[in-house]
Every structure is written in C-alpha cells, then in structure tokens.
Amino acid sequence: MMSKIDVRCFKAYDVRGIVGEELNEEIAYRVGRAYAELFQPKKVVIGRDVRPSSPALAAALASGFNDAGVDVLDIGMCGTEQVYFATVHLDADGGIMVTASHNPPEYNGMKLVRRGAVPISGDSGLREIEALVAEGTFAAPAAQKGKTARADVTEAYIDHLLTYVDVERLSPFTIACNPGNGCAGPVLDRLAERLPFRLVKRYWEPDGSFPNGVPNPLLPENRTATSELVKESGADFGLAWDGDFDRCFFFDERGEFVEGYYLVGLLAQAMLEKHPGAKIIHDPRLTWNTIEIARAYGGIPVQSKTGHAFIKERMRAEDAVYGGEMSAHHYFRDFFYCDSGMIPWLLVAGLLSREGRRLSELIAERATRYPVSGEINRKLEDPDGALARIEARYAREAAVIDRTDGLSMEFERWRFNVRKSNTEPLLRLNVEARGDRELLEEKTREVLAIIDER
Numbered sequence: 128m129m130s131k132i133d134v135r136c137f138k139a140y141d142v143r144g145i146v147g148e149e150l151n152e153e154i155a156y157r158v159g160r161a162y163a164e165l166f167q168p169k170k171v172v173i174g175r176d177v178r179p180s181s182p183a184l185a186a187a188l189a190s191g192f193n194d195a196g197v198d199v200l201d202i203g204m205c206g207t208e209q210v211y212f213a214t215v216h217l218d219a220d221g222g223i224m225v226t227a228s229h230n231p232p233e234y235n236g237m238k239l240v241r242r243g244a245v246p247i248s249g250d251s252g253l254r255e256i257e258a259l260v261a262e263g264t265f266a267a268p269a270a271q272k273g274k275t276a277r278a279d280v281t282e283a284y285i286d287h288l289l290t291y292v293d294v295e296r297l298s299p300f301t302i303a304c305n306p307g308n309g310c311a312g313p314v315l316d317r318l319a320e321r322l323p324f325r326l327v328k329r330y331w332e333p334d335g336s337f338p339n340g341v342p343n344p345l346l347p348e349n350r351t352a353t354s355e356l357v358k359e360s361g362a363d364f365g366l367a368w369d370g371d372f373d374r375c376f377f378f379d380e381r382g383e384f385v386e387g388y389y390l391v392g393l394l395a396q397a398m399l400e401k402h403p404g405a406k407i408i409h410d411p412r413l414t415w416n417t418i419e420i421a422r423a424y425g426g427i428p429v430q431s432k433t434g435h436a437f438i439k440e441r442m443r444a445e446d447a448v449y450g451g452e453m454s455a456h457h458y459f460r461d462f463f464y465c466d467s468g469m470i471p472w473l474l475v476a477g478l479l480s481r482e483g484r485r486l487s488e489l490i491a492e493r494a495t496r497y498p499v500s501g502e503i504n505r506k507l508e509d510p511d512g513a514l515a516r517i518e519a520r521y522a523r524e525a526a527v528i529d530r531t532d533g534l535s536m537e538f539e540r541w542r543f544n545v546r547k548s549n550t551e552p553l554l555r556l557n558v559e560a561r562g563d564r565e566l567l568e569e570k571t572r573e574v575l576a577i578i579d580e581r
Contacts, residue, residue, distance in 0.1 A: 129157070129263025136236065137257040139549055140248045140436055143227055143236030146180040150235055152187035154260060158223070158237060159191020161259035164266060165252055166241060168192075168220030172278070174202045174210040176226040176371050177310050178335035180235045185225045188237070189275045196269025200278040204333065206310045206372040211244040211465040212287065213280045221247075229343035229369040232336050244463040248436040285317050290461070292473045298480040299323045302472075303362035303378070305353040307342025308334040309370035314469065324476070327360040329353070342369050344376040345455070347384075354382035363479070364486045366472050374455040375468040377475065379487035386501065388413045389493045390471065391451030392420040397474040398449040398459075399424035408442050408450030408458070411531045412544045412557040416497040417451070432532040433546070439464050453502070453557075500558040500571045505578050510547050510554045513578045517545060520577055541570050545578070554578060 136144030136154065144150040162168070173189055175181035181204075189199040202213050207224045214222035220242045227234035239247040239256075247253050259265065304326050306312045312331045319326050329352055330339045343349055344367040357365035357378050365378030377385040395407045395417055407421040410433040421428040431441035431450070435458075438450045442464045450458040456466045479486060507513055514534055522528065527537035533546025533555075541560040548555060556574060560567035 129265070131261060131263060132157075134257050134261045137253065137260075140246070140253075140434070141236055141238045143230065143234060145233050146184075146235050150184070152183055155184045155187035155225075155237075156191040157260040157263060157265075158256060159188045159193075159197075160195050160265045161256040162221065162223070162239065163192055163195030163197045164259060165255050166221060168197055168242075170198045170200065170217075170219045172200045172202060172210055172213045172217060172219045172222035174205040174207075174213070174222070174224050176206075176224070176228075176335070177204055177308070177333040178227065178232055178235050178370075181225045181335070184235055184237075188223060188225065193273040193275060194268045195265075195273070196271055197273040199273060199275040201275055202278050202280060204310060204313075206314065206468065207238055208373055208462070208465060208467045208469065209280065209284055209314075210238070211240060211463055212284045213278065214240055214242070214244045215463050216280050216283055217278060224371065226371040228371045228373070229341060229345075231341050244465050246436050246439055251436070281314075281317060285314075285321070287462075288318065288469050288473060289321060291459075291470050292477040294322065296480055297323050297476060299325070300363040300476060300479070301325045301327060301360060302476075303327045303329070303353060303356040303360050303365035304331075305329045305344075305356060305365070305367040306331060306333075306372065307344070307349075307367060307370065308332060308337050308339055309342040309368060309372060311368040311372040311468070314372070318469070327356060327362055329356045337370075342367075344369065350376075350378070350384050353378055354384070357382040364475075368468050372468040373466050375457075375471050376455055377472070377486065379490060380485050381487055383487065385486065385490055386453070386494070386499065387455045388453040388499055389416065389490050390455070390457075390475070391453065392416045392493055393478060393489060394451055394457055394471055394474055395421050395426065395449060396424050397478045399426040402448045405448035406445045408438055408445065408447045410438070410452050411529060411533070411535045412502070412546070412555075413453055413497075413499055413559050415542065415559055415561070416493050419497075420493075430529075430531055434549075435466060496562055497559050498562075498564045498567045500556070500567060503556045503571070503575065504548075505554045505556070505575070506552060507554055507578070508552065510552060513554055513580075514545065514547070516577050516580060517574060541566055543570070543574055545574070
C-alpha cells in the first residue's frame with residue numbers, strides 16, 4: 128500500500144504536466160504498475176522523446192512494469208508513431224510513449240495504447256489507471272520480475288513507410304525540413320537514404336531544451352523559420368513537425384503555410400486513388416471540400432466527432448482507409464488506424480509527382496472553391512449561452528442542423544461549426560463558403576457578433 132498522490136497530470140486522452148510539480152518518477156512507476164494490473168500484459172513497448180526528463184521517466188515506468196512481472200521492450204528515443212508501429216510489429220500487449228509533444232521543455236507526459244495500438248483514453252482505461260495511481264493500492268510485486276531489453280524497429284518502420292509511395296515514380300524534389308529540434312531528424316535521415324529527394328535541413332539535431340523555440344508549427348510565430356528556409360533554398364515545398372512528429376505541417380513552394388483542412392482533401396484523394404470505393408473519415412468543423420473530393424474519387428465520406436480517440440474508433444468501425452483532422456492529425460488504416468507525421472508528406476510527394484503541379488496550385492484551387500475562416504477562438508464566461516443565441520438566430524433558415532460535435536449549421540452557400548473546448552472556457556468557430564470569400568467574411572463577422580454579445 129503506497130501513499131495517495133496528486134494525479135492532476137491525467138488528462139482526457141493522455142498524461143501531461145510540468146515535471147517536478149505535476150509529473151515525476153513516482154507517478155511514472157505507478158503508471159507501469161497500474162497498467163499491468165488493469166490490462167495484465169506480458170510484454171509492452173516503451174519509447175521516449177528527446178526531453179531531458181524522458182530517460183528517467185521511461186526508466187521508472189519500465190521499473191513499474193518489471194515489478195509487476197511484465198517484460199519491457201525499450202525502443203529508445205523515437206516518435207510516438209514508432210511506439211504504435213513497434214507495439215504491433217513486436218506483437219506486444221501494449222505500448223507507452225513518454226512525451227509532451229509540442230509543450231515547452233519543462234513538461235512531459237505519456238501516450239498509452241493497448242494491443243494492436245488501440246488508444247487508451249478516458250473512457251477506455253485511463254480513468255481506471257488514474258485511480259490506481261492516485262491510491263497506490265497495488266497487488267504485491269510479482270514473484271518473478273519482468274526484464275527490460277532494448278529493441279530496434281527502425282528498419283522495419285522505414286520499410287513500412289515506403290509502402291505508401293512508388294519510389295521509382297517520385298520526382299527529385301528539394302524539400303525544406305524543420306523538425307524543430309524534436310525527434311524527426313533521425314527518421315528523415317534514414318528515409319532520405321532511400322528516396323530521390325534533397326532534404327534542406329534546419330533545427331535538425333534532437334535537443335530537448337528546444338533552443339530554437341517550442342516545436343509547435345500550429346503557432347504562427349513558429350512558422351517563420353520553415354517559410355524562410357523554403358524561400359532561401361528554392362524548395363518545392365516545406366515541412367515542419369511537432370516534437371514527437373505525430374503531426375506534419377506543410378508550406379508551399381512560396382513558403383506559404385498550408386491550411387490543414389485542404390491537406391485532408393489531398394490525402395483523401397491520394398488514398399482513394401489506391402483504394403477506390405473506400406471510406407474517408409472527417410470531423411465536423413470543416414467538411415464540404417473533403418466530402419466533394421472523397422465523392423469525386425469514388426469514396427464514401429463519413430463524419431466523426433473530433434479527437435483522436437473518436438476518429439480511430441470510427442475508422443475501425445467503418446474500416447475506413449483514411450481519417451483526417453484540420454489540426455494536422457492524419458490516420459491510416461494500414462498504419463493500425465493510427466496517426467502519422469511521416470506518411471502524409473510521402474503521400475503528398477507522390478501526388479505532386481503524378482500530377483506534375485505545384486503544391487500552391489493544388490491548394491489554391493480548393494481554397495478558391497471552399498474558402499475558410501480558419502479556427503477562431505473566443506474565451507467566454509458562458510459558452511452555452513452563446514451556443515443558444517447562435518442556434519436561435521439561425522434555426523429557421525438552416526438547411527441542416529447537426530450536433531455530432533458542437534453545433535454545425537448549413538445553408539445553401541455557407542456553413543459553420545461552433546464547439547466548446549474540452550479543456551478551456553473557449554468556443555471554437557469555423558466557417559466555410561462555396562466559392563465566395565466576401566460572403567465568408569460577412570458571415571464570420573455575423574456569427575462572431577452573436578458570440579460576443581454581452
């Protein structure tokens with residue numbers, strides 16, 4: 128029986144907090160014990176990102192598993208998707224990635240999966256692990272402790288990534304790459320050996336102090352370095368990743384950041400060219416472009432609630448070939464229904480090679496057809512009141528009202544989705560229109576005025 132401890136580092140989908148204040152080695156050890164008690168695994172995979180605190184947290188986690196009689200396969204520093212891959216490839220009963228993704232260096236955390244790389248989140252075991260960790264009421268340590276051994280799946284993982292493209296048909300692109308001192312550099316080096324691309328590098332070396340800023344390209348202020356690298360190098364396109372590289376962000380040949388929504392459509396096209404008739408999962412925030420492309424290439428668009436646990440669950444239920452979110456999470460059936468930050472750029476490179484067109488051309492065509500507002504956040508004391516005002520204003524004229532995630536309302540030439548944040552008192556608004564930017568801007572101002580009413 129251990130003493131009770133504070134477990135506020137447990138979130139809806141993962142574990143995350145400031146090391147030394149909200150997360151420590153004791154908690155990591157207990158997570159290993161709790162996971163073992165709840166799921167009874169024989170063998171688990173552990174990987175870690177580049178943060179200074181990651182090796183000690185990973186070692187404590189492994190110790191917890193070992194004391195419960197569970198063997199650990201340690202794959203070392205890697206990206207989150209390598210834990211997903213290793214869990215399946217090594218026939219393990221589960222896996223945990225020690226990472227805080229795009230958070231500042233003082234943070235760390237864990238992403239947990241079961242056998243088959245099925246995610247463990249709030250409604251699939253994480254709450255039970257949290258309760259066991261908080262109470263410390265574990266069974267006695269196993270009579271025979273588990274062992275920890277190193278494992279290397281890099282070559283098999285690279286082989287798998289290359290199945291998504293026809294290497295012989297790829298154009299010899301120059302690609303500006305910015306891993307942001309996260310974990311992506313070593314994998315890109317290995318891929319580069321087998322691809323006809325010239326990779327122009329910036330902030331390449333893994334360094335968990337993140338000397339060039341936190342690797343989170345969703346923040347506009349973090350895009351400048353990649354944009355400039357594209358322009359300086361004359362690259363065909365640019366790429367940036369977050370710290371654990373489960374998200375990949377695109378820049379066109381002019382150094383312009385590409386809105387993630389349009390990438391969902393491009394990737395749907397790329398996957399449907401290989402898998403005609405397949406299902407494509409999308410979230411409700413922005414939909415028209417994805418739906419149109421999916422149908423044009425013989426696919427079936429299916430809407431799912433936003434969030435990785437919901438998307439992955441729906442993909443499995445529908446056997447969908449691809450699922451995409453505008454937040455740059457892209458999921459693939461052949462990658463165990465998991466998200467990857469490497470597969471998307473390989474698919475886009477393949478698409479550009481086949482089409483013989485620039486990325487800016489492909490994006491401009493779709494952005495003209497379906498202009499979008501971009502996600503707009505408003506901090507409110509009463510988000511429910513704002514939702515009620517919006518619905519009351521538009522209910523009579525809306526052709527479609529949908530509550531898959533928040534409130535979506537569709538009209539003949541425009542639509543919007545407004546939803547509450549899971550973690551903050553925020554409303555998140557997305558608006559799109561059919562080929563009419565003036566209408567888009569007018570309706571965006573109109574909805575925001577209703578949200579801002581006092």
